[in-house]
Amino acid sequence: MTDxxxxxxxxxxxxxxRRDGRLAVSAAAFDCGLAGALLAELNAAxxxxxxxxxxxxxxxxxxxxALPDRALERIKAEGKPRYPVWWVLRLGSVGLREAVLxxxxxxxxxRAEEVRVLGIxxxxxxxxxxxAPERRLRTRLLAVLDGTADPAPGDATLVALCRAAGxxxxxxxxxxxxxxxELAVGNWATVAVHRAIEELSYVWVG
Numbered sequence: 001m002t003d004x005x006x007x008x009x010x011x012x013x014x015x016x017x018r019r020d021g022r023l024a025v026s027a028a029a030f031d032c033g034l035a036g037a038l039l040a041e042l043n044a045a046x047x048x049x050x051x052x053x054x055x056x057x058x059x060x061x062x063x064x065x066a067l068p069d070r071a072l073e074r075i076k077a078e079g080k081p082r083y084p085v086w087w088v089l090r091l092g093s094v095g096l097r098e099a100v101l102x103x104x105x106x107x108x109x110x111r112a113e114e115v116r117v118l119g120i121x122x123x124x125x126x127x128x129x130x131x132a133p134e135r136r137l138r139t140r141l142l143a144v145l146d147g148t149a150d151p152a153p154g155d156a157t158l159v160a161l162c163r164a165a166g167x168x169x170x171x172x173x174x175x176x177x178x179x180x181x182e183l184a185v186g187n188w189a190t191v192a193v194h195r196a197i198e199e200l201s202y203v204w205v206g
Contacts, residue, residue, distance in 0.1 A: 006133065008154050009037040009067055012161050013100045014109060014134040015141075021113060021125035025166050027097075028200045033165035034100055035092035036193035038071040039084065040157045043189055047072055050188055054081035067099060084192030085199065092196070101126045109133050145179050160184035164194040 006014075016023060016030050023030050039055070042048045045068075049058050057076050062069040071091055082090075104110045104126065111129040116122055128134065141159060143149035151159075162168050163184055184190060 006137075007037075007065055007068065008041045008158060008161075009034050009100055010104060010107070010109070011137055011154070011158055012037045012165075013104060014137060015158075015162060015167055016165065017110065017126060017128070017134075019128050019131065021110070021127035028092075029165040029197050031092035031097050032088050032193045032196045032200070033161050033167075034096050035071075035088045035090075035196075036161055036164065036189045037157075038068055038091055038096075039087060039192070040161070040187065040189040041068050041154075042072055042075075044154070044157070048075060050084070051081060054083055055087055056081050067096070067103070084188055085195045088189075088192045088196040089199070105129075144183070147179065151183065156183040157187055157190065160187045160190035161193060164190045165197065 012033050013030075016025060016033060018024050025033075039048065042063075045063055047057065047059050047061075047063065047068075048055055050056070055075060057072070060072065060076055062072065074091065075087065101110065101112075105112050108130055109128070110126040113125045113127055114122060115125050140149065140152070141155065141162075144151045144155050145159065159168070159180060160183065163180055168180060
């Protein structure tokens with residue numbers, strides 16, 4: 001699969017994983033970012049939109065991609081419009097992370113590796129199998145952010161997702177904030193990601 005064929009959710013996941021397979025941000029931020037990527041992709045494809053601040057289905061036909069189509073079916077089945085934050089929290093809490101990582105394994109970008117937490121509890125990590133796609137993504141985004149390249153479809157949304165999840169200051173620290181704001185403005189799905197992460201942080205701290 002080429003970079004241009006990567007779905008937004010895969011691109012976000014590659015940027016949110018360290019080379020050794022650990023998450024570059026908190027699990028909550030990573031999961032919310034994945035959910036926001038699905039909403040943003042469905043919105044860009046004209047399948048969903050906002051009405052009175054709530055997510056509604058505009059076109060129920062499938063995109064032909066498993067994860068976005070599964071999310072669309074859940075939105076259709078809900079029966080009533082919900083706020084974007086509600087959907088970020090719901091979509092990010094039903095095994096989405098594992099499903100995305102399994103798809104990346106199938107595509108050859110990462111590999112599944114069994115590890116033991118505290119030397120006892122079995123778990124899985126997903127280190128890079130092929131570093132080239134993530135490197136190209138990072139190089140492209142940096143060029144977009146410093147103004148030396150025009151954003152390709154989805155690049156502005158990916159920047160906004162990384163910003164909402166806290167990836168920009170961790171992974172792309174030299175980014176000019178004015179440029180980030182310019183690219184991120186007006187994206188309701190990524191605003192919902194930021195608010196969902198704030199809500200989860202409040203629950204944990206409170």
